[in-house]
Amino acid sequence: MKFLENIENGTINIKKMGIIKALFVMFLSILLEVFGQVPVEITNLFSGRFEKTLPYVIFVFGVLVKYYVIIVLLKWLSNRANEEKHKPHLNWKNFVYATLMIISFRLIFDNSLVFWVSGISTPSFINQAVDELAVSPIILIIGVIIVAPIYEEIIFRGILLKGMSKKTNPAVAIVVSALLFAVIHMNIPQGINAFLLGLVLGFIYLNKRSIYLSIFAHFINNVLALSLSSFFSSIGGEYAIEIHCIFSFIGIVLLIIAFDGYKQNKIKNKPAIYKQFIEV
Numbered sequence: 084m085k086f087l088e089n090i091e092n093g094t095i096n097i098k099k100m101g102i103i104k105a106l107f108v109m110f111l112s113i114l115l116e117v118f119g120q121v122p123v124e125i126t127n128l129f130s131g132r133f134e135k136t137l138p139y140v141i142f143v144f145g146v147l148v149k150y151y152v153i154i155v156l157l158k159w160l161s162n163r164a165n166e167e168k169h170k171p172h173l174n175w176k177n178f179v180y181a182t183l184m185i186i187s188f189r190l191i192f193d194n195s196l197v198f199w200v201s202g203i204s205t206p207s208f209i210n211q212a213v214d215e216l217a218v219s220p221i222i223l224i225i226g227v228i229i230v231a232p233i234y235e236e237i238i239f240r241g242i243l244l245k246g247m248s249k250k251t252n253p254a255v256a257i258v259v260s261a262l263l264f265a266v267i268h269m270n271i272p273q274g275i276n277a278f279l280l281g282l283v284l285g286f287i288y289l290n291k292r293s294i295y296l297s298i299f300a301h302f303i304n305n306v307l308a309l310s311l312s313s314f315f316s317s318i319g320g321e322y323a324i325e326i327h328c329i330f331s332f333i334g335i336v337l338l339i340i341a342f343d344g345y346k347q348n349k350i351k352n353k354p355a356i357y358k359q360f361i362e363v
Contacts (some may be wrong), residue, residue: 086157087233090241090294095161099294102259108156109263112238122276138218142226156242171293176344181287185262186355188283189294189307189333192276192313194327200272204241209270227309232301239264239281240288240297248289256287280304290345
């Protein structure tokens, strides 16, 4: 996927965009995906003899549709002529702090807000989509842990957030991109989780301007969501509330450590004159 490398090193320069245009881009990506699934729905009508292989065919076709959605959006929204190339200087600390931030988010969310969110009903079509993914462990793992982080980070951080941050306040751009990320999930429970996650991923992305780092962070989140989150939901007994509070507190401590680490690492990477100014 050459376009990933081009987004990372700045060969692909995303144009400035306002909030209205970002909203239009999001809905366009949805429409392109929907239209791309039409041939699959047609073959569904004649799938009686291919029930076992059909889920894999649908999944592969869905991945191809996502690939071409990205290509179309990048062709439309990029400007190679006015590019100012830059390559993010990533080190192992960046990945450690990103991991800590995601772990802290999951610890806090899965031991506090999730109990309120879980009481909100989920639309039947969302439950059906989840069931379709769960038909095959291979589809579930590849779809949730690999495809989703790459596709969603390119769209929401690499295109929408990057484009909006060039025209509006970066903090506003992070909030709006997180809201759009929540809307795309089309249900309140997942939307709340996606919005808060989007804030974290937006911060991680804008801090280093690295699509690789935000994909990595999204990957860590989805792995934990499929494993650790189910563990937290199974906690019960007399001291369940106390246990959840302890995990939430650990999450808050890790979040503070991660934010401080990002701040210190950012200062270390500044020119010497900037460091002298900070010290003064």
